[in-house]
Amino acid sequence: MITSEQVYNSIEKKAAERGDFNRWLGASGIGHPCSHYTSLAFHCAFDNNFSGRTFLIFELGNLSEDLICNALAKAGIEVIERQKRFDMPEGKGHVGATIDGVAVYANNYYLLELKTSNAKQWKELHEKGIKAAKPQHFAQCQFGMELTGLAKTLYVSINKDTCELHIEEFMYEQPVAFNLKMLAHRVIGREEGTKMSTRPDYFECKWCAAHRICHGHQTPRVHCLTCAHSKTAEGGVWQCGRFDDVEIPKDTLQVGCEHHVYMPWMVNMPVLGYGEYYVMYQGKNGRVCNCPTGEFPMIDGEEAPNMMTSALMLEKSKEGAL
Ligand code: SF4
Ligand code: SF4
Incomplete structure (x- = not known):
């Protein structure tokens, strides 16, 4: 009998064969709320141990990007520069952003950031806005605007349960982008980050893949x-x-x-x-x-x-x- 476990296990096996060694500091990594995590992740210090099901969630997110782009096109919003990489000047080829695209509408150019959310996350995002509900995404976009020179972002998140879209526009904030750039310099300079908490039972830490190295003795x-x-x-x-x-x-x-x-x-x-x-x-x-x-x-x-x-x-x- 074919089972879901069989499929998950095969996905995990393929991932293990590929190896988990992504030594590139991307915009989402820089936007992570814990700079100690950012630094450990850049140095591939821990295993992510993603499950087969988690890999499927990532893949679903990637596939949803085309779905959203097609929907935007119907509203006259053109998407160009899909998945284009921008390196950070002075990042020595170790830092940059791979953008989801550039959205063009009425002669305006936006950094395009596409996300999927479950119903609970989407509701919170829709009620509070990206800055309060998804600060990591906000930082990721600020860094993307810094590297592309674009002055505003079009952020689109689709509710995976209902296909409702949350669409939000926001501007480049130079102080935020500057701090992220300085952090990137420190990380590739091999400096230690700051732990977001010294408590192993802190909410964010409990789910962190680096927990055993950061708070434990591994x-x-x-x-x-x-x-x-x-x-x-x-x-x-x-x-x-x-x-x-x-x-x-x-x-x-x-x-x-x-x-x-x-x-x-x-x-x-x-x-x-x-x-x-x-x-x-x-x-x-x-x-x-x-x-x-x-x-x-x-x-x-x-x-x-x-x-x-x-x-x-x-x-x-x-x-x-x-
Ligand atoms: S000594 Fe040099 S080659 Fe050996 S593990 Fe360290 S960095 Fe790598
Ligand atoms: S366990 Fe907490 S402090 Fe340590 S890297 Fe993860 S988020 Fe940061």
């Missing part, structure tokens, strides 16, 4: 983006400071090498000390020295405690043993 995924030696460079590439700033090949980026040392702010443990090639943390079961194992038997004349490669730290942290 360490991030091990690859070049979570390594303290890497940095962003022009052309959307990454360089390794451990090896004379050489460009890191794409195949290596996803797996790292034996010299990997975690970027300390990504690890949710107090830092006790560090050197060029190691970082010492206070774990709940004692001190931990993250380093290429065997390289640092002595630190400052003392025997280094619990020397662990990043891979071993990850394994131990998943067992709750760090």
Whole structure:
């Protein structure tokens, strides 16, 4: 018998084969209400673990965009520049926005943002407006207007249950866009973001895919983006400071090498000390020295405690043993 679980499982398997390694800072990521999340996501520090059903929701959203564009066309609203990418100047090819389109009506040009909502979200959006109900979408559009030079947005959200449309126009707000641009610079500069709450039971945090890394003791995924030696460079590439700033090949980026040392702010443990090639943390079961194992038997004349490669730290942290 064919079951829905069978379909979901196949979708998840295909996604796992593709790999979850999207190292691009897009407008929706910059608009996220938690900049710590934005930074962790840009560095692919955690697995999203989306279910097959969630992937279907994303796909339905994509398909709905054409439906909305066709409906707009009937009202004389032309849509051009569908899914066009705009890079942020000085973003070194790591930051930008892929826009849903540009809407043209009566010689006016709008950034077009298309969304789907469930009935509850749509009702709230319709009653309160985008700024209050969907601040992340509002920020995403401000960043999109900054990069495209368009002065206003046409935001359309379709109610998936009733096909009602919420249509809202709003203007570019330079201070908002400026702050988002500064945030983007900090993120690609590999700076730590600010946690939206220090409480693990805070509403937004409870549903966050980064929760175990941010509030728990699980360490991030091990690859070049979570390594303290890497940095962003022009052309959307990454360089390794451990090896004379050489460009890191794409195949290596996803797996790292034996010299990997975690970027300390990504690890949710107090830092006790560090050197060029190691970082010492206070774990709940004692001190931990993250380093290429065997390289640092002595630190400052003392025997280094619990020397662990990043891979071993990850394994131990998943067992709750760090
Ligand atoms: S768990 Fe909360 S504070 Fe941490 S990244 Fe997620 S939203 Fe931000
Ligand atoms: S030291 Fe290894 S893991 Fe770290 S950035 Fe360089 S190549 Fe990647």
